Amino acid sequence: MIEFTIDGKKVKATEGEFILPVALREGFDIPTLCHHEALGSDGRCRICVVEVKRGSRKRIVTSCLYPVADGIEVSTNAPDVMLVRKSVLELLYARCPEAEVLGHLAKKYGVENVRYSKDHDKGKCILCNICIRACAEIVGVSALGFSGKGMSKKVTTPFDEPSDTCIACGACVVACPTGHIFMKDDKGVRTIWKKKFPLAQCPECSRFHAPVEQLQYISKVTNVPLETLMVCQDCR
C-alpha cells in the first residue's frame, strides 16, 4: 500500500498504479484526451499534467503515466500546472480549431487568444493514437496506423486506400475523443475510411444492423455461425 497526498488530501494506492486513476477515483478533476478506459494510457496529449513534489524537488509530469510513490505531494492545480496545461491546450486548439472538445477545454482553462496560426487541414485529429490502438488491441484487425511524421503525420489506412482488413465496426469512431473519424450509414451501406460496406439486414425485422464483414469476422473468431449473427440482437 502506498500513501501520498493529492491537493493536500491523503490518498492510498497500490504499487504500480499511475497517479491519474487514483486521482479520478478520489474525485479530483484532471482533464485527459489520450487516456482510454479500455486501453489505458499512452502519454500523447499531455493535458493530464500535474505537479509532483518529492522532498524539495518539484516537477511537472503526465499523471497518466507517472507511478505513485510513498510520500509524494501531487498538485492538480498549482500555477505551473495550469500554465503548462494551458500551453498544451493552446497548441492542440491551434491544430484542430474545429474540435468541439478542445474548444470547451480551452474555455474551461482560460485559453483566450491563441498565439499560433490555426491549421485547417488536420480535421479534428490530435494524433492521440486511440483509434489505432482500439483497432489493433480491441478489435484485432490493425486496419489503421499513422503515416508520415511531423507536420504531415496523420491517421490513415495502408497507402491511404480502402483497407482490406477493416471490417467497418466503427470502434475507432466510438473511441476517438474528438469526433474526427467520418462514418455514415445510408440505405444499407456504411461508409468509413473511404470504403463502402454492405450492412446486414435482419431476416426477422428487416432492420439494417451491422456490417456483413464485421459479422463474418465475429463468426470467424467466436465460431458462432454467420446465420445466427445475421439476425439482429433484438430478434435473436
Place this chain on the structure above:
Amino acid sequence: MDIDKKKLDTIIKKNGGERNRILAIYQDIQSEYRYLPKEAVQYVCGRLDIPLVKGFEVATFYKALSLKPKGKHSVCVCLGTACHLKGGPAILETFERELKVKRDDTTEDGMFSVDTVNCLGACALAPLVRVDGKDFGKTSPPTVKKIIKEFKHGA
C-alpha cells in the same frame, strides 16, 4: 509493378527474416529498385507477418524511403543550419527552376529527383549538394547548372 519475389526473398533472408530488420530490408529494396514499390511493402509485411499498416508506417516515416519512383539521379540539397545560412535555399531554388521540379519530387522524364536534407555532416563545405552519393561543396547557382549538365550528359 511486377516485383521479383525471389529477389525480395533473398533480401529478407539476408536480414535474417526478422521483423526488427524491416528498415534494413526496405533500404535494400530501395537500393535495388530506387524506390520502395507498394507491392514490395505488401510482400515483406506478409512474409514477416506484420500488419500491412505497420509496414506502411515505417515506409512513410523515414525520408530515406520513397514509395514513389525516384529519378535516375538523386539530388540532395543540404538545408542544415550552416548550408541554410550559406545560401542552401537559393541552391534548392536553382535546382527546382532548372529542372522544373519541386522539392521531394521527380522530374517528368524520370532523370532527377530533388530532395532536401538537414546536414550532411560536412558543414565546412556549405552549401553542400550530394548527387548520387558524390559531394559538391561551396556550390552557387552557376555551379548548379554545371552539376546538372554533368549528370545529364554523363548519364
